[in-house]
Amino acid sequence: MNRLNSIAQEFAGLKQVTAIRAFGSGNINDTFLVTIEDEIEPHFVLQRINTHVFLQPGLVMQNMRIFTEHVCEKLQREVNNSARRWAVPRVLLTSDGKDGWVEPDDTYWRAISFIDDSESIDIIQDTEHGREVGYALGRFHHLISDLDPTQLADTLEGFHITPKYLEYYHRVLPTYTGVVNPEVDYCFKFVQERQEWARVLEDAKSDGKLPLRPIHGDPKVNNVMICTTTQQAIGIIDLDTVKPGLVHYDIGDCLRSGCNPLGEETKEWEQVYFDTVMCRSILQGYLSQASGFLTDYDYEYLFDGIRLIAFELGLRFFTDHLAGNVYFKVKYPTHNLDRALVQFKLTESIEAQEQAIRQIIEDLRS
Ligand code: GN1
Ligand code: MG
Numbered sequence: 088m089n090r091l092n093s094i095a096q097e098f099a100g101l102k103q104v105t106a107i108r109a110f111g112s113g114n115i116n117d118t119f120l121v122t123i124e125d126e127i128e129p130h131f132v133l134q135r136i137n138t139h140v141f142l143q144p145g146l147v148m149q150n151m152r153i154f155t156e157h158v159c160e161k162l163q164r165e166v167n168n169s170a171r172r173w174a175v176p177r178v179l180l181t182s183d184g185k186d187g188w189v190e191p192d193d194t195y196w197r198a199i200s201f202i203d204d205s206e207s208i209d210i211i212q213d214t215e216h217g218r219e220v221g222y223a224l225g226r227f228h229h230l231i232s233d234l235d236p237t238q239l240a241d242t243l244e245g246f247h248i249t250p251k252y253l254e255y256y257h258r259v260l261p262t263y264t265g266v267v268n269p270e271v272d273y274c275f276k277f278v279q280e281r282q283e284w285a286r287v288l289e290d291a292k293s294d295g296k297l298p299l300r301p302i303h304g305d306p307k308v309n310n311v312m313i314c315t316t317t318q319q320a321i322g323i324i325d326l327d328t329v330k331p332g333l334v335h336y337d338i339g340d341c342l343r344s345g346c347n348p349l350g351e352e353t354k355e356w357e358q359v360y361f362d363t364v365m366c367r368s369i370l371q372g373y374l375s376q377a378s379g380f381l382t383d384y385d386y387e388y389l390f391d392g393i394r395l396i397a398f399e400l401g402l403r404f405f406t407d408h409l410a411g412n413v414y415f416k417v418k419y420p421t422h423n424l425d426r427a428l429v430q431f432k433l434t435e436s437i438e439a440q441e442q443a444i445r446q447i448i449e450d451l452r453s
Contacts, residue, residue: 090190091107091119091133092104092107094133094188094190094196095107095119095121095133095198097181097182097188097196098121098131098133098179098180098181098188098198099121099123099131100182102123102124102125103123103124104121104122104123105122105123105124106121106122107119107120107121107122107133108120110132111207111309112209112309113325113416114415114416115137115140115327115414115415115416116134116135116136116137116327117134117135117137118132118133118134119132119133119134120132120133120201121133121198128200128201128203130201130203131179131198131199131200131201132176132198132199132200132201133196133197133198134196134197134198134199135194135195135196136187136195136196136197136327138193138194138195139413139414140243140414141242141243141327143240143242144187144195144197145187146240146242147242147327148178148186148187148197149240150239150240150242150326150329150330151178151186151326151327151329152178152186153234153238153239154231154234154239154301154326154329155175155176155177155178157230157231157234158175158230158231159175161230161233162175162230171319171321172314172319172321173226173230173321173322174202174205174312174321174322175322176199176200176201176202176322176324176326177199177200178197178198178199179197179198179199179200199324202312202321202322202324204314204315204316205312205313205314205315205321205322206312206313206315207309207310207311207312207313207324208308208309208313209308209309209350209352210308210348210349210350211308211344211345211346211347211348211365214364214365214368215318215368216313216318217345217365217368217369217372218368218369218371218372219311219313219318219319219320219372220308220311220320220341220345220369220372221341221345221368221369221370221371221372221373221374221375222320222372222373222375222376223306223311223320223322223323223372224303224306224311224323224337224338224341224372224373224377225372225373225374225375225376225377226320226376227303227306227323228300228302228303228334228337228376228377228380229376229377229379229380231300231301231329232300232379232380234301236299236300236301236330236331237331239301239329239330239331240330241330241331242327242328242330243304243328243330246304246328246330246332247304247332247333247336247396247399248289249285249286249288249289249395249398249399249402250285250286250289252399252402252403252406253278253282253285253402255406256278256402256405256406256409259406259409259410260409262409262410263409263410265409270424270428271424273428273431274401274405274424274427274428274431277401277431277434278402278405281398285395285398285399285402287388287391287395288333288335288336288388288391288392288395291384291388292333296384296387296388297333297335297384297385297388299331299332299333300331300332300333300334301329301330301331301332302328302329302330302331302332302333302334302336302337303323303325303326303328303329303337304327304328304329304330304332304336304337304340305325305327305328305340306323306337306340306341307340307341307344307345307351308341308344308345309344310323310324310325311323312324333392334377334381334385335385335388335389335391335392335395335396336392336396338373338389338392338393339392339393339394339395339396339397340396340400341369341373342366342369342370342393342396343393343396343397343400343430343433345365345366345369346361346362346363346365346366346369347359347360347361347362347429347433348360348362348365349429351400351426351429351430352426352429353429354425356425356428356429356432357432359429359432359433359436360432360433360436361397361433361436361437361440361444363440363443363444363447366393366444366447367447367450367451370447370448370451371451374451374452378452386448386452389448390441390444390445390448393437393444394434394437394438394441397430397433397434397437398430398431398434400430401426401427401428401429401430401431401433401434402427403415404423404424404426404427404430405423405424405427405431407423408421408423408424408427
């Protein structure tokens with residue numbers, strides 16, 4: 088039995104593991120789909136947590152537990168109010184009752200249930216899909232809107248705090264010894280011109296305009312599970328970054344991934360644009376669930392949130408390129424540079440369409 092098999096077997100208990108394959112397209116953790124001899128639940132998801140990113144995986148699991156308990160209880164109370172299925176991935180335990188497994192080489196493994204009859208889709212398909220993606224984030228936020236964020240640990244310090252990413256960028260910059268071609272130069276200038284504005288959400292937070300709430304942290308399109316029969320959204324996966332934050336980080340992340348029809352891995356970065364038709368659909372779906380808890384200030388900063396998270400992800404990719412690809416997994420040396428260009432081009436398109444996007448927000452608000 089190889090190593091991966093024996094790790095999977097730790098979570099499978101008495102059921103025999105029959106197959107394991109790589110699963111999904113995550114940039115941080117390694118993910119596998121495990122098949123076991125079980126007629127009712129033949130699959131589960133096995134993940135090696137990247138402990139260079141998540142320094143305390145135990146706290147990630149603790150947050151997941153608090154989140155799951157809260158949501159499952161709330162869903163039970165709401166059972167008569169919503170006919171729509173909503174699935175929450177369960178944490179699976181090892182045979183000795185632990186929610187994680189540490190290998191002798193200190194790698195950290197955990198397993199979660201697989202949401203059956205569902206699929207994850209990398210690139211948004213059409214406005215129906217967009218509405219479902221927005222609905223999913225809205226429902227997710229609604230379900231945790233009454234969970235006290237101070238109960239959740241900060242499992243990834245500085246996550247989505249744009250000024251911190253800028254500080255890191257300025258630390259990395261002098262160490263860069265690679266080429267400065269026109270693309271790299273475009274990125275330098277792009278960051279330079281937006282440094283002051285990049286504090287916008289953190290300033291609003293310090294001024295008491297935007298409250299900390301529990302958030303998902305990474306609600307991109309392919310983390311929304313779509314039912315293969317009804318095409319409806321039935322859950323959001325990848326709960327590692329559920330922690331206190333601003334809902335704007337989530338809305339921004341959802342829109343920067345959902346309104347980019349070429350997807351974040353395209354090589355055609357010059358063709359990238361922000362699709363405002365999709366933006367309307369996603370926000371419509373989102374607000375159908377979330378309008379109840381959003382304040383006037385929340386609405387006021389929505390546009391900045393959309394612009395900022397696209398910019399921030401570009402900055403994170405670009406900095407990682409300069410740093411030698413130490414954070415995001417890459418398939419080739421300039422992969423993070425290409426990803427940065429996509430996000431910067433998207434940001435540019437968001438900026439060029441500011442009035443139209445603000446108008447969509449206004450229309451949907453009233
Ligand atoms: C990372 O690994 P994945 O794909 O779930 C990253 C997100 C980025 C995303 C971009 C913990 O998520 O913040 O938006 O890549 N997660 C972390 O695809 O940094
Ligand atoms: Mg993730």
